[in-house]
Amino acid sequence: MALLIKNARIVNAAGEDKETKDILIDGGKIVQIAPQIDREGATVVDAKGKKVLPGFIDLHVHLREPGREDKETIESGSRSAVKGGFTSIFCMPNTTPAIDTAQTVQYILDQARKVGLVNVYPVGAITKNRAGVEITEMMDLKRAGCLGVSDDGRGLMNSGLMRRALEYAKMAGLLVMQHCEDDNLSAKGMMNEGALSTLLGLKGDPFIAETVIIARDIEIARYLGTRVHFMHISSARSVDLIRRARAEGVKVTCEATPHHFTLTEEVVKSFDTSTKVNPPLRTRADVDAIKAGLKDGTIDCIATDHAPHTHEDKEVEYDGAPPGLIGLETAFALALKELVAGGVLTLPQLVDKMSASPARVMGLENKGDIAVGKDADLAIVDLGCEWKVTKEDTVSKSKNSPFMGWALKGRVTTTVCGGKLVYTDARAS
Amino acid sequence: MSKWKHKHLMDLQDTTRDDIELILETARSFKEVSSREIKKVPALRGKTVAMLFAEPSTRTRVSFELAAKRLSADTLAIQAAASSLVKGETLLDTALNIEAMNVDLVVVRHGASGAPQILANGTSMSIVNAGDGCRAHPTQALLDIFTIKEKFGSLEGVKVTIVGDILHSRVARSNIAGMIKMGAHVVVCGPSTLLPVGIEEMGVEATTDINKALKGADVVMALRMQKERQQDAFLPSIAEYVREFCITPERLKMANARALVMHPGPTNRGIEIAAEVADGPQSVILEQVTNGIAIRMAVLYLLLGRKT
Amino acid sequence: MSTIMDQEQVRRAVTRIAHEILERNKGVEDVCLVGIRTRGAVLADRLRKAIHEIEGVELPTGILDINLYRDDLTIISKQPVIRETLIDFDITDKIVVLVDDVLYTGRTIRAAFDALVDLGRPGCIQLAVLVDRGHRELPIRADFVGKNIPTAKEQVVKVCLSESDNSIDSVTVGQGGAR
Numbered sequence: 021m022a023l024l025i026k027n028a029r030i031v032n033a034a035g036e037d038k039e040t041k042d043i044l045i046d047g048g049k050i051v052q053i054a055p056q057i058d059r060e061g062a063t064v065v066d067a068k069g070k071k072v073l074p075g076f077i078d079l080h081v082h083l084r085e086p087g088r089e090d091k092e093t094i095e096s097g098s099r100s101a102v103k104g105g106f107t108s109i110f111c112m113p114n115t116t117p118a119i120d121t122a123q124t125v126q127y128i129l130d131q132a133r134k135v136g137l138v139n140v141y142p143v144g145a146i147t148k149n150r151a152g153v154e155i156t157e158m159m160d161l162k163r164a165g166c167l168g169v170s171d172d173g174r175g176l177m178n179s180g181l182m183r184r185a186l187e188y189a190k191m192a193g194l195l196v197m198q199h200c201e202d203d204n205l206s207a208k209g210m211m212n213e214g215a216l217s218t219l220l221g222l223k224g225d226p227f228i229a230e231t232v233i234i235a236r237d238i239e240i241a242r243y244l245g246t247r248v249h250f251m252h253i254s255s256a257r258s259v260d261l262i263r264r265a266r267a268e269g270v271k272v273t274c275e276a277t278p279h280h281f282t283l284t285e286e287v288v289k290s291f292d293t294s295t296k297v298n299p300p301l302r303t304r305a306d307v308d309a310i311k312a313g314l315k316d317g318t319i320d321c322i323a324t325d326h327a328p329h330t331h332e333d334k335e336v337e338y339d340g341a342p343p344g345l346i347g348l349e350t351a352f353a354l355a356l357k358e359l360v361a362g363g364v365l366t367l368p369q370l371v372d373k374m375s376a377s378p379a380r381v382m383g384l385e386n387k388g389d390i391a392v393g394k395d396a397d398l399a400i401v402d403l404g405c406e407w408k409v410t411k412e413d414t415v416s417k418s419k420n421s422p423f424m425g426w427a428l429k430g431r432v433t434t435t436v437c438g439g440k441l442v443y444t445d446a447r448a449s
Numbered sequence: 450m451s452k453w454k455h456k457h458l459m460d461l462q463d464t465t466r467d468d469i470e471l472i473l474e475t476a477r478s479f480k481e482v483s484s485r486e487i488k489k490v491p492a493l494r495g496k497t498v499a500m501l502f503a504e505p506s507t508r509t510r511v512s513f514e515l516a517a518k519r520l521s522a523d524t525l526a527i528q529a530a531a532s533s534l535v536k537g538e539t540l541l542d543t544a545l546n547i548e549a550m551n552v553d554l555v556v557v558r559h560g561a562s563g564a565p566q567i568l569a570n571g572t573s574m575s576i577v578n579a580g581d582g583c584r585a586h587p588t589q590a591l592l593d594i595f596t597i598k599e600k601f602g603s604l605e606g607v608k609v610t611i612v613g614d615i616l617h618s619r620v621a622r623s624n625i626a627g628m629i630k631m632g633a634h635v636v637v638c639g640p641s642t643l644l645p646v647g648i649e650e651m652g653v654e655a656t657t658d659i660n661k662a663l664k665g666a667d668v669v670m671a672l673r674m675q676k677e678r679q680q681d682a683f684l685p686s687i688a689e690y691v692r693e694f695c696i697t698p699e700r701l702k703m704a705n706a707r708a709l710v711m712h713p714g715p716t717n718r719g720i721e722i723a724a725e726v727a728d729g730p731q732s733v734i735l736e737q738v739t740n741g742i743a744i745r746m747a748v749l750y751l752l753l754g755r756k757t
Numbered sequence: 758m759s760t761i762m763d764q765e766q767v768r769r770a771v772t773r774i775a776h777e778i779l780e781r782n783k784g785v786e787d788v789c790l791v792g793i794r795t796r797g798a799v800l801a802d803r804l805r806k807a808i809h810e811i812e813g814v815e816l817p818t819g820i821l822d823i824n825l826y827r828d829d830l831t832i833i834s835k836q837p838v839i840r841e842t843l844i845d846f847d848i849t850d851k852i853v854v855l856v857d858d859v860l861y862t863g864r865t866i867r868a869a870f871d872a873l874v875d876l877g878r879p880g881c882i883q884l885a886v887l888v889d890r891g892h893r894e895l896p897i898r899a900d901f902v903g904k905n906i907p908t909a910k911e912q913v914v915k916v917c918l919s920e921s922d923n924s925i926d927s928v929t930v931g932q933g934g935a936r
Contacts, residue, residue: 210562213646214646214647215646215647215648215650216647217647218622218646218647218648218650218651219462219622219647219651220562220563220584221562221563221581221582221583221584221585221619221622222562222563222582222583222584223583224645224646226646290566291562291563291566291567332539335539335541335567336539336540336567337540337561337563337564337567338561338562338563338564339560339561339562339582
């Protein structure tokens with residue numbers, strides 16, 4: 021059935037339209053964009069006073085299924101995604117079992133199709149069981165539907181293996197997405213290493229644990245002429261290294277998370293375990309560098325690293341809590357606050373970071389742009405809507421967010437995925 | 450003198466110099482109680498103090514227990530699992546069970562930094578931190594400050610040199626926080642791998658040069674050196690540590706002639722401190738233990754005697 | 758505020774109590790003085806001097822902090838600052854003259870009994886106060902009284918002593934909330 025968005029003020033990465041238009045959607049595609057469209061029998065959504073953006077694409081989500089369905093499921097994660105305006109999400113392979121075979125990929129795709137809310141792209145493991153020893157059957161993973169591979173949660177420590185993985189993944193047409201962490205340097209650190217970790221008596225995880233892997237992988241990628249994608253970069257030095265590599269023509273892309281451009285290590289003082297995340301929250305200078313990297317294009321994408329954990333898992337000592345925080349439902353409002361209101365990005369530039377650019381990085385040609393012939397994945401947003409982050413309002417199964425209680429501005433009111441209305445804000449209707 | 454305003458004692462970071470002075474002054478009176486024939490006063494009669502120890506520590510627990518008993522409080526000891534993950538019962542759950550038994554104050558020792566904070570946030574009992582991870586051990590620092598003040602009258606301008614594994618030491622952190630507030634000049638010294646990043650920002654001088662650190666020191670405090678540090682590659686060997694950093698009679702000569710020798714205990718004689726030094730005339734190690742009870746009585750009295 | 762005793766009256770009261778202590782105990786043998794912090798300690802010291810002038814003997818004199826023995830420790834709004842008890846002699850079998858400034862409900866004296874008993878077993882305890890204002894809540898009476906002052910419960914009796922209060926000696930009675 022056709023869907024008609026009336027009075028749409030379209031904001032693409034290329035810019036914001038001056039006047040409102042109507043968007044006609046049929047068969048999952050955008051079929052017409054014109055000042056005035058009427059279609060008998062079409063479902064009508066009035067976007068008056070709101071902005072219509074291409075649906076957000078998140079390269080970094082943990083859906084926890086299979087294995088830890090108490091934390092999140094493909095269904096609850098999908099719901100959380102569409103509430104945040106995401107229409108495509110890449111789910112990380114650190115599940116049980118790990119996503120290291122075509123069967124597991126197929127299982128996730130089947131479940132996601134049953135749920136039918138959002139495009140789920142499973143990211144395969146680089147190594148079998150993410151053990152860092154033997155590479156996975158990447159050709160098979162690609163055929164099953166993977167676009168990228170990662171051992172996320174762990175960095176690939178063995179340099180020789182990283183070289184083989186990059187070579188093989190290139191043949192398979194898969195993007196290698198590196199979790200940048202040298203375990204020997206991070207040494208089970210709980211927070212950013214520095215004067216504050218010393219003061220709090222928490223084991224420090226120095227930023228060099230991230231940068232030595234980035235520097236190494238830049239060298240390997242340069243040598244092989246392959247692409248590599250760095251996930252959740254957190255430090256100023258990482259931004260510097262990547263900026264220089266790109267200037268020299270190395271094919272590197274990277275992502276940063278809302279929490280790394282919003283929060284500093286200072287919040288750890290509360291010993292609130294929702295502030296424990298890997299890589300850890302760093303200093304003000306690092307936050308500023310991440311913003312500068314987003315502004316000058318060094319950082320391609322905003323990805324959430326949505327990492328749900330149960331109350332039971334998080335309600336323990338800081339040392340014992342698993343790292344990670346949920347991010348799908350707060351990403352857009354935090355980006356508006358820190359980046360758009362903060363003068364780092366314009367709204368079209370934010371659309372680029374959250375939609376067009378991740379589509380480019382993963383080769384999703386029909387996504388990330390509102391134009392005739394493109395996939396009908398849309399987020400309709402009310403930029404003026406003020407709301408408060410609460411447990412009750414959060415639809416993810418887990419509530420581990422350091423932003424609980426924050427007052428934010430800007431909210432997704434409607435999400436359309438594949439031409440289907442998949443989310444309507446209860447408060448808007 | 451100022452009034453006591455805190456419900457918990459977590460750390461000396463968040464106490465003022467006035468708070469510390471009040472504890473010291475109160476402890477002075479309690480020291481007299483411990484020297485009596487009848488070492489007991491009824492001040493905390495009817496109050497219940499629980500010792501929640503998730504890390505083995507006989508000394509600190511016994512010291513707190515005696516302190517509570519000399520104030521006529523009832524005490525109970527609870528051995529908690531070292532990690533919540535092992536036992537399935539979380540630290541908070543254990544604490545809520547203690548609270549359900551109408552306990553007024555919990556003395557907590559835990560291997561994880563910040564663990565007492567969980568109890569302070571999650572229950573309505575007063576919490577005393579008896580050592581958490583590498584973060585803080587406020588009563589140890591208070592008794593150290595008390596001991597120095599008793600000997601020198603004040604910490605103003607006193608040079609305190611702390612030698613050893615600063616990185617893993619909650620005693621060092623709390624002493625730095627408290628002693629600097631009291632006007633002392635604190636120097637920390639140890640192998641470069643065991644001096645934590647950014648320690649200078651706490652207001653101390655950090656050095657690997659033991660001679661420089663000891664020169665002119667009024668107080669020399671040796672910290673316990675754990676054998677595990679060798680396995681974790683912080684040290685090539687304990688033997689090399691002994692050669693470079695052990696407080697020997699020769700090294701002690703570099704400090705002031707009447708310098709005090711302190712150690713939070715238990716000592717590894719011949720490793721961080723030579724037996725002759727630990728037992729020597731300058732040593733106040735046993736006085737530290739005696740003073741510990743007075744300090745802990747003062748802390749319990751101030752926390753439990755306040756109007757709620 | 759009305760002045761009940763001035764500097765001279767306080768001086769005479771102390772001298773009179775000193776004489777009474779000597780008379781009651783037929784001399785100074787086995788007698789010692791213990792003042793309750795803070796003003797009782799000041800008065801005990803004055804009694805020591807007065808007795809020295811009369812008899813030429815220095816009585817053992819100590820200071821008692823009774824705060825740890827109070828029965829209202831956790832309900833009074835101002836937590837008392839605990840100070841040292843300074844009694845460097847054995848009180849066992851001694852005649853202990855307990856000294857305080859004002860005798861009111863008797864609860865302070867009860868606490869002092871408990872504190873003294875923890876320190877030893879006195880032969881007997883006698884009580885000397887500068888002012889007895891009535892309103893006892895316990896069966897306690899003073900052996901030596903400087904002045905009996907009938908008061909209403911809501912009145913406030915204020916004792917100033919030069920050593921502890923940084924002003925000349927006086928005893929005044931004023932209106933105000935119950936003490």
